Amino acid sequence: MTMVTFRQATEADAGAVHRLISDNLEIGHLLPRTLDDIVEHAARFVVAESEGRVIACAELAPLSKTVAEVRSLVVDQYARGNHIGPRLVTELASGAARRGFATLCAFTHQASHFVKMGFTIVPHVWVPEKVAHDCTGCPLFRRCGQYAVTLPLRAGVQIRPEQPAAVIYGGRTVAGRRPNVERLQLDPTHVFLPADEHAVSA
Secondary structure, three states, rough: OEEEEEEEOOOHHHHHHHHHHHHOOOOOOOOOOHHHHHOOOHHHHHEEEEOOEEEEEEEEEOOOOOOOEEEEEEHHHHOOOOOOHHHHHHHHHHHHOOOOOOOEEEEEEEEHHHHHOOOEEOOOOHHHHHHHHHHHHOOOOOOOOOOOEEEEEOOOOOOOOOOOOOOEEOOEEOOOOOOOOOOOOOOOOOOOOOOOOOEEEE
């Protein structure tokens, strides 16, 4: 795959982001988003671009002064398998830590992808901000099948535990079974600004 650039989205990217989300609603278990909603919150998104085309996106959505959520994380089907998703989450985590959020969370049907990056599976009630903000008004409340995962954030600290994150079941902690899983890193020198743009080889 050719060079992939990661940058903060602008309103001009709203159409491409909306198409990505709409095209992957079922396979990605995504919630539908309107174009107007994406235009309004464009600055929250980080996009991955290749050959002038947006091929992936993710949103950092504040839930409170201390908790932010990874939303609308999607990679184009033809670009999957190149570690673009984890890189997007890394960018969001770095930005969230710089902005003073203490916790990054996500609600997902595929928790294993997040556990490999250092997140921990927790009961939904451990993220009351999300439950109050979105879940209670959802028709699938208490039966959505999603896992809640959280990651503690500390600005300027690299996240690289030697063991996989623990999984918490009903208050009982079970250690991860696979050692030496590569972890998400927060870059202490990087501040994600609207004009900031950098590239990596996929």
